[in-house]
Amino acid sequence: MKQFINPATLVILLAFFITACGDKKDDQQQQAPPPTAVSAIKATKGSATYYDEFPATVTALLEVEIQPQVAGNITGIFFQDGQQIRKGQKLYTIDAQQYRAGYDQAVANLNVQKANLNRAQKDADRYNTLAQQDAIARQVVDNASATLEASRMQVEAAQANIRQVATSLKYTTIYAPLDGTIGISQVRLGAAVAPGSVPLNTISSDNPIAADLQVDAAEIPRFLKLQNQKQVGRDSTLVLVMPDGSTYKYPGSVRIVDRAVDPQTGTLRVRVAFPNPDKELKVGINANLRVKNNTGQQQLLIPYQAVTEQMSEYFVFVVGDSSKVTQKKVTLGARINDKVIVKDGLKEGEVVVTEGTQKIREGAKVQVTSK
Structure with missing residues (x-):
């Protein structure tokens, strides 16, 4: 015999099933995730304590271009390229024959002018004596005095010419103006040179040497303070980092803080000096300056x-x-x-x-x- 489920009972069972499923879903939603x-x-x-780094370029504290002051041919070179030289050391000579001949001629001209002055002085003295005796015309006396004055001026001109020629003769030998390292000569023996031409060479001081860096205007007080500090021993406040990443063994000191901020970049140039006894630092090296910042x-x-x-x-x-x-x-x-x-x-x-x-x-x- 077939059994039939009451429709009302079916509805109740279905509602109970839906409620049970909903409660299970709510429990899952209320369960918090794990931490x-x-x-x-x-x-x-x-x-x-930390370090700030600034790009820096090694530069010489002193650098001088050797320029010829007279025209002529190079007759002597008295150094090796790249050599360490001392102040006053002879570097170049320029053909001095024409300047020596000019000097000798100037001396001879001075002697002539001195002789003319001596004769004019005697004439003036004699005419003045005659004038006191009223034995000569006044015009002759005046002419003698004018001649004497002209002779004196010609002697002074001859002396000035000698000084000029002597200076030119002196400039035919060029001496080192400072201690340092001389570069590669730009001329060879026999080369013709003249004032205003290409420099013969460049000399730069190399111990101590410097590193230039550009700092923001906000850093000025910091570097002024460093400039006024005295270093004690091997201070590590200013350390140069070489291109290969190694640190230079000698600490630096602020030598110069430039006078004005560049209005275009808003930066100021600072020059830091380093000892360089082994000549390890060369002008033009690009490095980084590490500056200790300890508050x-x-x-x-x-x-x-x-x-x-x-x-x-x-x-x-x-x-x-x-x-x-x-x-x-x-x-x-x-x-x-x-x-x-x-x-x-x-x-x-x-x-x-x-x-x-x-x-x-x-x-x-x-x-x-x-x-």
Whole structure:
């Protein structure tokens, strides 16, 4: 015999089934996800000693171009290219024959003028004696006096000419104006030279030597302070980093802070001097100047990896009550190795997430695995 289910009973069973399924789904939705495992560390204060780096170019403190002062042919070169030279050392000679002949002629002309002066003086003396006796016309006396004065002026002109010719003769031998290193000669024996032509050579001082750098106007007080400081021993405030990454063994000192800021770049040139006894530094080397920055105060430091950047702003995740994280905006200072100074936005002792930031968001619950 066939059995039939009451339609009312069927409706009740269906409603019960739907309700049971709905309750199960609500339970699944209300179940919270497990905390995200992260690493975190407390923000602490520490020494804020770090270095800023500035591009620098090695340059000579003193550099002189050797220019010919007279025209002629090079008759002697008395050094080796690249040699260390001393002030007053003979470098070049220029053919002096024409200048020596000119000097001899000038001396002979002076002697002639002195003889003329002597004769004019005697004539003037004699005519003045006759004039006192009223034995000669006054015009003759006046002419004799004028001749005497002209002779004196001709002697002075001859003496000036001798000085000029002697100077030219002197310039035929060129001496080193300072101690330093001389470069490669731009002329060879027999070459014709003249004033205003290409320099014969260049001499630069090399111990001490300098490094020039351009600093922002905001850095001026810092470098003025360094300029006024006295270094003690092997101070590491100013260190030169060579092109191969090695550090130069001698520390530097601020020698010159330029007089004015470049209005186009807003920068100021600073010259830092370095000892160079081994001639390791050469003019023109491009290097970096590492400048120690020690505020003398403890600064709040956190690992740099804890920082995330969004639209040129910096944030960290801080673990708060109930192990929930809050994202905080921070203002950063200088980076010191793997840490960074936090100037604002964070307090000492707050727990900052260092690993796992990519897996969490605002308000997420975390499980800190290390602090």
